[in-house]
Amino acid sequence: MLDMPEWPGHRAGQHVDVRLTAEDGYQAQRSYSIASAPEDDRLAITVEALPDGEVSSYLVGELRVGDQLELRGPIGGYFVWEADRTEPLLLVAGGSGVVPLMSMIRHRHAAGATVPTKLLFSSRAWEDVIYRDELERLASAGDGFAVIHILTRMQPEGWTGYTRRVDAAMLSDVGWSASAMPASFVCGPTPFVEAVASALVLLGHAAPTIKTERFGPTGG
C-alpha cells in the first residue's frame, strides 16, 4: 500500500513503473499492475516474489513501511475498464495476472455497477489463490459477479471444479457466448494469454473485444 502525494488518480487496469536505484547508481525498473480501485484512498500494488527477481525480491523482502519508492504512472489506456460500460464482462486470470483484474472488480463494486461479470481464475493450488477471501465475499454480494476457480496442480479433497488449463470448451461452458458481445480482459503469463485469446477468437469473439496483458518471462 502506497501513499501517493499528488497522485492524479488511476483507471482500473493501469500499471506503474517502479524504479530502484542502488547506491552505485545502478538502476532496475519493472512494471506492476495496480490492484486497488480508483475509489480507494491508497494505491496498492501486489508483488509476487520471484526467486531471481532483483526488483521483486527487494520489494517483498527489504522494503519497510515508510520507505520511499520512485514510481512512474499511472500508465496505459489500452487494458482499462470503466464501471459505466454496459457489456457483460469476462475476466480471465492466470496466477498473479489477477492483479489488474482485481482493480476492475473492486472498481465495479465500489461504483455500484451490476454488469454481469465472470472471473475465470487459474491458480496452481487453493493456497496460491490471491485475494481468495475477498473474491468469495464479492461473489456472494449478489450483484452479478461470479468466480470460477481452476486449480491446475493440487486440489483440496473433494474438489469438483476444473483442474485443466483454460481451453475453448471451458470458455464455452462457463464464459459468455460471443453473441452476448462481452468485453474480455485476459492477463497472465504469455503462453496462458496466448491460449485463452486464441480460444476466445475460435469461439467467435471479435479480436478488438479481447484485451490482453502478457507478463513475459517473469515480472522480475
Next chain:
Amino acid sequence: MDDVMVDGNALAGELSEVFSQEMTLARVACGSCGAVEQLGADHAYTRAPGMVLRCCHCDHVLLVMVRAGEQLRVSLAGSRWIDL
C-alpha cells in the same frame, strides 16, 4: 532468446517520456503489411538492449527505442503512420 513477447501496453511508461499523449490507444499502421492496430495490441519485446514494438500480424518492426546513457533514440521507420 530469453526475451518473451508481451503487449504494446508494456511500452506505455517509456513512451510517456517521449510523447505527451497516452500512446497505447494510438493507431499504428504497419509499414510492411499495412495492418492498423492500437499500439497496445501490437507485440512488444522489452528485455532486448532496447525496446521493440512489432506488428501483431506480420511481426514487422514498427518502433524501436534504445537508451544509451542520457540519450534516447527512437525509430519509427517501420510504421507507415501513427494516429494520435
